[in-house]
Amino acid sequence: MSKKDPLPSRRYLDMWALPGMHPSNVGIMQQMTTADSNHFTTHMDSVGTVSEQDYETGAWERTHMIGLRTDVWKVDGEExxxxxxxxxxxxxxxxxxxxxxxxxxxxxxxxxxxxxxxxxxxxxxxxxDIEKRRLILKLFKTSTDRVRWCGTIEQVTMTEVHNSIGSRRNLLTMVVMLPRSEHVTYIQQNHRTFRIPSVFTFGFYDGKHMHHVELKRKWISIGADFDVNCDGESIGEIDGRLFSFGADSYVDVDAGELSENTGFVDLMTLFTASVGYHKAMRKSVDRRVKATLSGQSHCHVVCNEELRLRHNGRAAA
Incomplete structure (x- = not known):
């Protein structure tokens, strides 16, 4: 195969059912506390690892870890x-x-x-009575000498509420931020009549072209499986494992322009990591929507971090 030919990308996510509950977590946490990244804060806990497969040898190497902001996902009583x-x-x-x-x-x-x-x-x-829970996951690339932030996926509760009210179905919205990128990517769950399995869409800009991506959960599957389509063509899949402690999955991107785009593969990794939390996220959306429709919109607390996602960069100073 020519060196110029693109190679497919395959990653395996080993997600844990509970933050910190994994045999290898102690070593990972020691490494992360000395990370040269301010994205790993004192309120973050590791919830999974990512391994990448070498296409030519078939060997797997653990390359990334996933962190969860526990202060916003599991808000304690005092907060x-x-x-x-x-x-x-x-x-x-x-x-x-x-x-x-x-x-x-x-x-x-x-x-x-x-x-x-x-x-x-x-x-x-x-x-x-207050609904303040919000999912924030971060992806870090790990090595023996350093740790580097690769991206963040955040739940956008404001959009979830008005979309869910309009569609009469609890729909999720997430935003992904990648390093060295001036653009954010909004991942939106869509409502389609008679389509019960989830459908998510987003537009990914690679600096030159906009790619329109559709993530369609399969009607019949053992785990949480998604077909990945881009501009109407299949480019990969997410293969969720049923018999796993957390929400383990394989992420496959077929050989092509996007399989060698690190930002796109990291974005797909972050979305896949969020899948195990979708059920709890929908319950949170349901409570927010019910509170809003009953005239108690004050029960839906929107934090300043989420408000900043709507910052208008063109506004006059």
Whole structure:
């Protein structure tokens, strides 16, 4: 085979059912805590590894690890209490300004405020009523001497809510950010009548061309299997393993322009890593949608990190 001919890409994801629960996790965590990347924070835990197959020899080599932001995926009770405290304080200030824009309240005005606070639904919320959970996974390339960030996939709850309301089905939305790329890639689950298995689409820009990719979950499969199509042609598949501890999968990209595009292969790896979390993500979307439709949109907390994903770079300073 000519050296100029593209080679196919094949990766295997060994995902773990619980963060940190893996025999090799101790060594990985020691390596990651000394990583030369500020993307691996104190709130991150390793949840899987990625191995890559050499096409010519067939040998496998563990090349990457996957980290989960546990502070936003599994928010502890104290953080929920803090979020609730901020929410109630903002509500209290808003109700106060409705009575008097500035200055201290007199006795009568304070009584009016107390009555409003007592009847207000936000002030009666408990920590368990707030939906703050959001998936953030990061991919790192590992070697004996350094660790390098390769990409991040984040759940976009704002888009999920309005898309789910409009389609009357809980739909997922994720955004992928890759290093040395000025563009982000939005991966959107689509609603198709009489199509129960998930369908995701996204546009991948390689710096010269826009590739329109469709990830179609198979109707009949043992694990979470997806056909990967680009511009109407099959370019690979995701082969999920049923008998596995976590959500293990093979990611195959056929020989071609995209199989040798590291950014695209990393993006596919990040999406595949997210599949094991989709069920829990949909439950989270369902709670947000129900709260919004019942007039309790305040229960859907949108963090500043997610708001920054909607930053308008063309806005005047």
């Amino acid at each position: 929920m209490e803090d979020a609730l405290s901020v929410l109630k304080d903002q509500r209290r200030q808003r109700l106060k300004k409705e009575i008097k824009k500035n200055g201290r309240l007199n006795a009568k005005q304070q009584q009016t405020l107390d009555e409003k606070l007592e009847a207000d639904e936000v002030m009666s919320l408990e920590a368990g």
